[in-house]
Amino acid sequence: MMFDRGIEIKTPDQIASMRSAGLVVAHTLELLRREARAGVTTGELDAMAHEHIVASGATSNFLNYGAHGPSGEGGFTGVICTSVNDEVVHGMPGSRVLRDGDIISIDCGAIVDGWHGDAAITVAVGEVPDEITALLQATEDAMWAGIAAAALGGRVGDISHAIETSVVAAGDYGIVEGYTGHGIGSAMHQPPDVPNYGRPRRGAKLVEGLALAVEPMVTLGTGSTRTLADDWTVVTTDGSWSAHVENTFTLTDTGTWVLTSLDGGRERLAALGVPYGGD
Incomplete structure (x- = not known):
């Protein structure tokens, strides 16, 4: 069913299918978290992810994303994005060695x-400086702050404002x-956009x-970015390192359900005082 401004509203059965897809994503990311170590290439991580997604009875929504023309040129060539250090998002897996x-x-x-x-995670490969550990923690906390700010009857801006407030407070x-x-x-990308900054009580209604x-x-720098010649990889313009995390969630009549978290978000939501809305 379509809601205001083309926003798609799912039935409980459809949300259950999204939970199934979310669990495939969550298990794949946990596999890759363990395997992301020095000496491994981003292409090898992609191959592991592809095998796991297929073995789980799912298909990739990244592979060939954005393809155009009769031969499908220009599409994304991996089942994961692998963005290293100053790469923010959409890094193309290949021969790069971690x-x-x-x-x-x-x-x-x-x-x-x-x-x-x-969903997305940012993983440290071996030992990293304290400022990088703090960056990863600040990004993770901001994501959960945004999710925790969502409530039925609220607005997308409540999420955006909570993310921004959390990041600013962190450093x-x-x-x-x-x-x-x-x-x-x-579809993977639909209305509404969910910015990572903004004013509360603005934007689409949360239903x-x-x-x-x-x-x-x-990022550790300004947040300004540019896209590399591959037309995919986004990097910081000042070379500062960047962290990126993501989860898919929904709101039910009993609380919040994080569809791409193995425990549905139960542990982190409880720590934030947010009711759990999963089954």
Whole structure:
């Protein structure tokens, strides 16, 4: 069913299919979290993800995304995005070898019965400086702050404002403004956009059956970005390192349900005083 401004509202059965897709994504990301170590290439991580998604009975929503023309040229060539160090998002997996001290954002999606899941983690490869550990923690906390701010009858701006407030409170970080979270359901990217900054009580209304992907991108620098010649990889213009995390969630009549978290978000939501809305 379509709601105001083309926003898709899902039935409980459709949300259940999104949960199935979300669990495929969550398990894939946990596999890659363990395997992201020095000496491994981003292409090898992509191959592991592809095998796991297929073995789980799902299909990738990243592979060939954006393809155009009769031969499908220009599409994304991986099932995950692998963005290393100063790469913010949309890094193309390939021959790059991870080194001790790197960080890598791994963004993954899957489709089950036509319904999508989408999530991302940023992983430290070996030992990293304290400022990088703090960056990763600040980004993770901001995502959960945004999810925790969502409530039935609220607005998308409540999420955006909570993310921004959390990042600002954590330290002197840049928030990437040109890329946002998004609605998700029968397609990976749908209205409404979910910016990582903004004023509360603005934007689309939060209603039952709406699903959103929340994904702050936080840098040690200004947050300004540019796209590389591959037309995909987004990097910081000042070379500062960036972290990116993402989860897909929905709101039910009993609380919040994080569809791409293995426990549905129960632990983190409880710590934030937010009712759990999963089954």
